[in-house]
Amino acid sequence: MDFQGTLFEAAPATPDFSGLIRTPLTRGAWVDVCPAWLPEADDVFRALLDDVPWRAEQREMYDRVVEVPRLVHTYLRGEALPHHRLVEARESLSAHYAPELGEPFVTAGCCYYRDGQDSVAWHGDTIGRGKIHDTLVAIVSVGDSRRLCLRPRGGGDSISVELGHGDLVVMGGSCQRTWEHAVPKVARAGPRISVQFRPLNVF
Numbered sequence: 001m002d003f004q005g006t007l008f009e010a011a012p013a014t015p016d017f018s019g020l021i022r023t024p025l026t027r028g029a030w031v032d033v034c035p036a037w038l039p040e041a042d043d044v045f046r047a048l049l050d051d052v053p054w055r056a057e058q059r060e061m062y063d064r065v066v067e068v069p070r071l072v073h074t075y076l077r078g079e080a081l082p083h084h085r086l087v088e089a090r091e092s093l094s095a096h097y098a099p100e101l102g103e104p105f106v107t108a109g110c111c112y113y114r115d116g117q118d119s120v121a122w123h124g125d126t127i128g129r130g131k132i133h134d135t136l137v138a139i140v141s142v143g144d145s146r147r148l149c150l151r152p153r154g155g156g157d158s159i160s161v162e163l164g165h166g167d168l169v170v171m172g173g174s175c176q177r178t179w180e181h182a183v184p185k186v187a188r189a190g191p192r193i194s195v196q197f198r199p200l201n202v203f
């Protein structure tokens with residue numbers, strides 16, 4: 001495992017939204033980015049790595065069953081998260097976005113990208129309510145930097161956000177329906193874990 005933690009953590013003592021920048025996208029979608037948002041990101045990364053019951057997923061591709069190139073686990077509503085800073089993160093996000101979201105974030109999907117060959121293909125989180133309603137998905141990223149790419153469904157210019165250790169990105173408005181996102185493979189990368197907070201019945 002070649003991830004090196006930060007020697008001096010730049011993040012504040014509690015999650016702080018003052019550095020947040022919102023970028024409006026087309027068709028009522030938007031994306032918020034807040035660098036170095038998560039306190040104790042090194043500790044959170046290690047807890048996630050060690051304590052999450054990671055599992056590999058498989059999917060059918062043409063006539064074969066292939067491994068999905070990342071490990072996953074989802075904490076459902078009411079299940080204990082592996083670090084108190086993640087509980088604090090979920091609560092801060094619920095409070096900050098309450099005026100727009102109108103409900104709390106309750107689930108935490110975790111994805112572990114072991115190296116640059118792990119990735120996720122273009123998709124929107126459209127299982128459940130995200131298919132027809134506006135919603136928010138908040139992602140906290142720890143470990144090595146990876147690019148989260150976004151492109152409009154049906155074609156158009158893509159944008160990308162470089163997600164570093166402790167950074168927050170929130171996709172909102174119609175983003176899950178009208179845009180797609182992906183984490184592409186890269187030639188070299190160390191381990192990265194993303195935690196996606198979602199409201200109930202958004203997958």
Ligand SMILES: O=C(O)CCC(=O)C(=O)O
Nearest residue numbers: 111120139148181183194
């Ligand atoms: O790893 C990420 O930041 C994105 C994860 C994602 O898009 C998903 O699991 O739906």
